Amino acid sequence: MGRNNFFNKISYVLFVIIVSITTTFIIDNHIVSAAKLSDPADxxxxxxxxxxxxxxxxxxxxxxxxxxxxxxxxxxxxTPDDKTGILQITSAANQLGSIWGDINKDNYIDLNNNQTLSMWLYFGRPVDPSLPAGVGDGMAFVLQNSGIDAISRYTGPKPSHNPSAVNKLGIGESMGVWGTDFNYDHGATSTTSIAKTAIQKSWAMEFDTFLNKATNYDDISGEGFSFDNLQNGQHIGANYPDSPSSYRQQTAYDYHSTGTPLARDYYVLSHDGPGSLSLTDANWHHITYNWNAATETMNYSFNDKKLDGTHINDAYTGSYQIDPSHFKLSDNKLRWGFTGSTGKYFENNLVVFESIPSFVSADSSVSIKDNTLDKVLSTSDNYVDAGDDLSFIYNLNFESGSKEWENILASMNLPSQVSFESASIKYGDDPNVEVIPASEFSNSSVQHLLQRNLSNSNKQATIEIHTKVKPVTSAVSVPKSHASFKGDNFIIDDDAQAFNIRYKDISTLNLSTDVEGTINYDNLMSAPETTVINGLVKNSTGKVIDNSTTDVHTELNGVKQSYKLNGQNPGEFVVNVKRSDLIAGKNTLTIYAEDVSGKKSNEIKIIFDIGGGLTFGVVNDVSFKTINQGLKDQLVQRQSGWRVEVVDGRTPGQSWDLQAKADNLYSDNDTKLNGNLVFKDEDGNLSSLIDYQSVKTHIKNITDVQTIDVAGLWTKNAGILLQMNEVNPSGKYTGKIHWNLIDSVH
Structure with a gap:
């Protein structure tokens, strides 16, 4: 039993020696190659x-x-006048950087007042595209009250196996601000001891580009690779680096050993925030911080605008409660800045500032006023009409600062749906107006360098651009329009709100034909059998005409017709005038178009002047007055509206004879009327119209075409009348009158 333990112990010692040698080799390799590991192209x-x-x-x-x-x-x-400065935190492997606002130069954050900081961040790219995770470690935005020498530092014992391998500064996962989880010999440590190695009296928000997630026993080397065990992908997270509660102790076990499993402690950082981000994409990322002094809250909006300054709707937003007493300030000036670090992997960590609150604290607002409708647009009332006068009003407000907001270049984009009229600037209560020349308007944008700085003594500038809404052919939704105001000490972007243009059709329909004026023919037979007139309808705005919703209306000698545009192309139509529809004398053809909305075009008149000949003019349907059954030999008078025209285009001295005959009259149920039409001359003589009977003769007595309405010459008791023979059933009786015009010789 003891022998087995002996061999187990020997194996364990050899294993530790091998691991130690390998780790030292890797560290040495980093040091040797660090000077070559950079990405100048990026x-x-x-x-x-x-x-x-x-x-x-x-x-x-x-x-x-x-x-x-x-x-x-x-x-x-x-450019030669470019004053933009870029903070470079890291640019190569195994680097640690920190840079702080100089309180002596009035660069600080005042937690007693609302503060806004905005900046652009750059996190580089993987130098090897085949190794997308080969970047690190990121950088951190830090608030602290520990001085310009503040940096995370390891103060624990050196490793017994290789004392020279220890870097006492907090590179890698600590980013120079968090505590250093260095425990080379795996001795006793705690969250308190780790917190003491962080920047003291601080709060930090990290932008972490490399996941440190070592949790296996064999991977816990004592060099701190486990802070991100609770995170997914590149992420943002924040907490107090010097607080023990920001760290969680975890334990990894070696279950391959005999007896009681061997254990190694490691620590996880508690830092909540959005994860699975794409930071190392070789692009600039914008972030805005807003400190709310009343609620003691730091609000942030990450990826909130594009490089051109336009707003991004789906920005990452959040807030953190920060206790000002944590910093143990003796005044209102809190130091702020950035730290960043790299290890085996590296990246270019850069910052460009747009606003530093102690330099210039300012804001802007944009409104649109419809002067025609006398209203300021809002989200609930954002409708304007074509032709309205709109004012785009940009208010710049200087709130406070140790510097002036100087050399302000105002760049204001206008919607393409408005036309520029004029522009001017007013400063505070100064009655004088700074005119923006029309030459500074180009490509729907106004660019103007303000002639005065904004400062504590000149706090406000109001820029007003007068425009007119252009005509539209349908309702139009106008998107937001961007504006930027860039000075040496402050930069801000803003947007004029979106609005809607109501469709108010002020266009006209313009009709033209290839035949105009008067067309003369010697006589009716010399006119073509069909005269073809080609026409075209156009909209004054250039809108394409829809043939299917536009009608052509014609009238010739009292006969009206309507039909859809019948040409092959939009707006084209053809009118066919048949010779049989013409009469001797002047024939007036009127043409106009009308669309589905009721909009009418201009009217064109074409006159066909037919010389010579004798013909009928207007002959319309006629009726007689209503009677009650009727009496024998009763004569019924005509209703008004009778018209029987004879048109004589011959030379003077020639005569004509108009004759008429009438059919029997029948009711709707085919009952014959007991009565018939008769003609009563001026002497009172009655003539039956069962056969043709002369009702008017005339000798032409003028040179021009002569038109005579024969029915108009009759008195109410003369001419064609209805004679009743006896009582008739009630009803409506109809029949036909046949007219015969004879060219007679006098």
Whole structure:
């Protein structure tokens, strides 16, 4: 039994020696190759794509005072006047960086007042695309009251097997701010001892790009690789680094050993926040922090806008309660900054600032006023009409700051659905107006450099752009329009709200034909059998005409017709005028179009002037007055509305004779009327119309075409009348009158 124990013990010792030698080799390998492990191509990409930011090269930040600090400020230098400074936290393997706001240069956070910080973060990329997890470790946004030398430091015992392998600074998972979970000889440790190695009197939000999730006994090397055991993927998390409650003790067991399993402790970091993020994608990521002094809450919005400044709706948002007493401040000035670290894997960790609250604290707002409807648009009332006068109003408000908001370049995009009219700026109560010239409007955007800075003595600027809503062919939803205001010490983006343009059709239909004016023919027979008139209907706005919903209306000699546009292409139609529809003299054809909404086009008149010939003009249906059964020999008068026209286009001196005969009249049930139509001349003589009877003769006495309405010449008791023979059953009786026009010689 004792012998077996002896061999087991020997095996265990040999195993430990092998592991120790292997670990030392890896660490040494890191040190030897660290100088070569960097990604300059990615750094160039970061600088070339970096957004405009604040000028931080004038001592606004101070590098942490510990050896081999990798943090520094570099230039963007896109133009000779570019003042954008970029914080570079790390750029190679096995680095640790920290950089802090210089309180002596008024760069601090005042927890007694609301504060806003906004910035862009860059996390690099995997240098080997086949190894997407080959990045690390990230960086942290830190609030602290421990000075510019603050950094996480391991103060425990050195490992007995290799004292030179210990890096006392908190690289890797600690990111220079969290406690260092170093326990090389697996001796006694605790959450309290780990918290003491963190930056004291601090709160941190980390952007972790490398998961440290060692939980197996053989993987617990005492070098701290387990903080992220509760996380999934690249993530954001926050807590107090110097608080023991931020760490959880866990134990890994070696169940392969005999007897009681061997145990090694490790620690997990409690830091809640969104996970499964894509941080190392070689893109800039924007974050906005808003400190609410009343509720003592730090609110954040990550990935909340694009590089062009436009808002992203699905940003990651959250909030953390922060106890100001945790920092043990003696005044209202809390230091803030960034730390970051790399290990075997590395990345370019960079920051570009848009706002630093102690420099300039400001905000903006945008409203749209419909001057025509006299209202300010809101989310519940966002309708305007085509032709309305709209004012886009941008309010810039300087709240406080140790610096002026200077060299403000205002860039305001306007919707394509409005046209620019004019623009101006007013500063506070100053009655003078700064005019923005029309030349600064281009491609639906106004760009103007404000002539005055905003400061404690000049706190407000109001930019007003006057526009007019363009005509629309249907209701239009107009999206938000972006605006940015970029100065040396403060940058902010804003959006004018979305709105809707109601469709108010002010367009017109324009009709044209290939035949216009008067068409002359010597006589009716010289006119073509069919005259083809080609027409076209257009909308004044250029909207395509829908033939299926647009009608053509024609009228020729009192006869009306309507039909859909019948051309092959939109808006085209054809009108066929038959010779049989024409008469001697002037024939007026009117044409107009009408769409389904009731919109009518202009009316075109075409006159067919037919010379010579004798023909009928208008001859309409006729009726007689209503009687009660009727009496024998009773004469029934005509109803009004009789019209029997004779049109004479011949030369003067020629005559004509109009004759008429009438059929019997029958009721709806085929009962014959006891009576018949007769003609009564001017002398009172009655003539039956059973056969043709002359009812009017005339000799033409003018040169022009002469039209005579024969029925219009009759008195009410003369002309064609209805003679009753005896009493008739009640009912409606109908029949036909046949007209015969004779070209006679006088």
């Amino acid at each position: 750094l160039n990409n970061a600088i070339n794509t970096a957004p405009q930011g604040l000028d931080i090269k004038n001592g606004a930040f101070v590098v942490g005072t510990f050896g081999n600090n990798s943090a520094k400020v570099i230039d963007r230098n896109k």
